[in-house]
Amino acid sequence: MLHMQFIIGLISIGFFIVTFEFIRKRYLREEYAILWLLTSLAIAVLSLWPGLIDIISRITGFYYITAILIVIFVFLIAILMHYSIVISRIKDMNKELVQRYALLEYKIKELEEKKNLK
Amino acid sequence: MCSRRRIAVVIPAFNEEKSIGEVVHSIRGLGEGFDAIVINDNSTDRTTEVALKAGAVVIELPCNLGIGGAVQTGYKFARDRGYDACIQVDGDGQHPADQIPRLIAPLFEDGYDMVIGSRFVTDSDYEISFMRLVGIKVLSFFLKITTGMDVKDTTSGFRAINRKVLELFANEYPQDYPEPESLVFAHKKGLRVKEIPTRMASRMYGKSSITPILSAYYMIKVMLAMFIDLFKK
Numbered sequence: 001m002l003h004m005q006f007i008i009g010l011i012s013i014g015f016f017i018v019t020f021e022f023i024r025k026r027y028l029r030e031e032y033a034i035l036w037l038l039t040s041l042a043i044a045v046l047s048l049w050p051g052l053i054d055i056i057s058r059i060t061g062f063y064y065i066t067a068i069l070i071v072i073f074v075f076l077i078a079i080l081m082h083y084s085i086v087i088s089r090i091k092d093m094n095k096e097l098v099q100r101y102a103l104l105e106y107k108i109k110e111l112e113e114k115k116n117l118k
Numbered sequence: 119m120c121s122r123r124r125i126a127v128v129i130p131a132f133n134e135e136k137s138i139g140e141v142v143h144s145i146r147g148l149g150e151g152f153d154a155i156v157i158n159d160n161s162t163d164r165t166t167e168v169a170l171k172a173g174a175v176v177i178e179l180p181c182n183l184g185i186g187g188a189v190q191t192g193y194k195f196a197r198d199r200g201y202d203a204c205i206q207v208d209g210d211g212q213h214p215a216d217q218i219p220r221l222i223a224p225l226f227e228d229g230y231d232m233v234i235g236s237r238f239v240t241d242s243d244y245e246i247s248f249m250r251l252v253g254i255k256v257l258s259f260f261l262k263i264t265t266g267m268d269v270k271d272t273t274s275g276f277r278a279i280n281r282k283v284l285e286l287f288a289n290e291y292p293q294d295y296p297e298p299e300s301l302v303f304a305h306k307k308g309l310r311v312k313e314i315p316t317r318m319a320s321r322m323y324g325k326s327s328i329t330p331i332l333s334a335y336y337m338i339k340v341m342l343a344m345f346i347d348l349f350k351k
Contacts, residue, residue, distance in 0.1 A: 095183055095293065099191045102157075102179045103198070 005047050012043035032086075035079070122151075125222055126201040128192030129156045129174070130185050131209035135163040141207065143173035144215035153219070155195060156209070159188040185275070186296035190287065196289040196347045201221045205278040213276040221278040224312050227240035231283050231309035232268060235276035251332045257298055260341050264348060265305040269313050272298045276316060277310075283309060291349065302347040 019036040022028040028036075046052060127145050131138050138156065145154040154174040158165050160182040169176045177191060189206055196204045203225050207213045217235060224230045257272040275297055279287065285306060304311050324340035 011304050033240065094181070095187050098179050098183055099194060102191055103195060106175070106177045106195075117282050 005050055008043060009049035012040050012047055015040035017044060123202045124200070125152050125218075126192065126196035126204045127152055127154050127201070128189060128204055129154060129169075129209045130159060130188035130206070131156050131161065131165050131169070131191070132159040132182070132188075133163045133165060134209035135161070135165050135168050137211040138174075138209050139168045139172045141209055141211050141215070142169050142174040145207070145218070146173050147319070148215055148218060153201075155192050157188040157192050159183060159185075160231055179313065184293065186214045186291060186293035189296060190291040190293075193284055193288040193291065197284055201281070201284065202206070202283050203278060203280050206275055208275050212319050214317060214319055217318075218278075220314065221276065221316070224314070225278055225280045228312070229310065230312045232304055232311045233278040234271065234274050234311065234313045235278075235318070236269075236271035236274055236313045237316065238281070252332045253283065253337045257340060257344075258338055260344065261301060264345065265302060266291055267301060267305055267311065269301055269311065271313065274320070292343070295343050298340050299343055299347055302344045304310060305327050306348070311341045 016037065019028070019033055019040060023030060023033045129138070129141060134141075139190055142154045142156065143153055147217045153195070153265075154169075156165070156169040156176045156179045158176055160179050163202070166176050175195075177195060179188060180193065190237070191194075192206070193204060203222055205218055205221060206336075213235065219234050221233045223231045249297070254271060254273055258270050261267050261269055261272055277297075283304070288302075290303075292303060301311070
């Protein structure tokens with residue numbers, strides 16, 4: 001049991017460091033990184049306080065490992081859904097920008113041609 | 119038709135250097151009031167040069183947006199420049215320019231909002247694959263039961279719209295499967311849509327983006343998108 005606790009603790013620390021590095025190197029924006037920081041924190045809490053699992057299972061009625069897997073699965077699905085929404089929004093903004101850019105570029109060329117004719 | 123009217127002929131083009139010159143040229147042949155507006159969807163070939171040489175307005179997208187985004191760029195341009203109507207024509211030469219006035223006429227003469235050029239007509243030399251035909255029939259049936267609209271050629275990109283629809287589409291235009299999806303959109307906005315048989319040519323070059331193997335998958339995706347469109351805000 002102690003062995004497992006130690007491994008989970010290491011995972012949480014590693015997870016935290018990686019997330020922190022990604023923010024520092026600006027691969028990740030803070031608003032999206034908070035989720036991952038909280039996740040690593042949650043893992044850390046579980047490794048330091050294994051009794052918490054018992055308490056959670058008593059409150060929620062999830063006693064079996066499969067039930068816990070379902071919770072994790074739902075959590076991951078929620079994250080993926082969130083990213084799909086973000087990507088859709090960014091794609092839409094990108095489309096608007098590309099169109100506006102192209103129309104403005106045409107306008108500039110047109111103005112330059114007019115200027116050259118004078 | 120009134121000679122004062124200005125019609126924007128929007129041509130989305132992706133790597134069409136072989137056919138675009140001829141398409142633009144034939145549109146210029148229609149005379150005053152018809153402007154060829156080529157939207158180059160980030161082609162890697164000489165589409166822009168060829169179209170410019172033929173006398174088109176060329177708008178170049180810095181990224182590839184796909185047909186929906188490209189056509190909408192043309193609609194935005196036409197909206198901003200005060201065109202009275204707009205017609206979308208493929209850059210591959212399958213939509214003959216001499217059919218354009220036929221598609222435009224019902225907008226002004228009979229008050230239609232949208233006119234679709236349909237390829238289902240006897241004197242058409244347009245060759246169509248069996249799978250594609252089945253797909254189009256299924257989509258047409260689907261459109262009929264969901265909206266009550268009677269459109270045979272739901273995937274035809276040869277379509278004319280008036281100023282009202284031009285403004286609607288400039289603001290909001292489906293990006294994934296624009297041809298069938300915009301029909302659902304038209305239904306929801308209560309637009310008057312007319313479909314007329316049109317002579318179409320076989321593609322001069324290139325192949326349809328819809329392959330037979332993928333067409334079943336394509337159809338399911340399109341129907342799903344159309345179904346969801348019915349409930350969109």
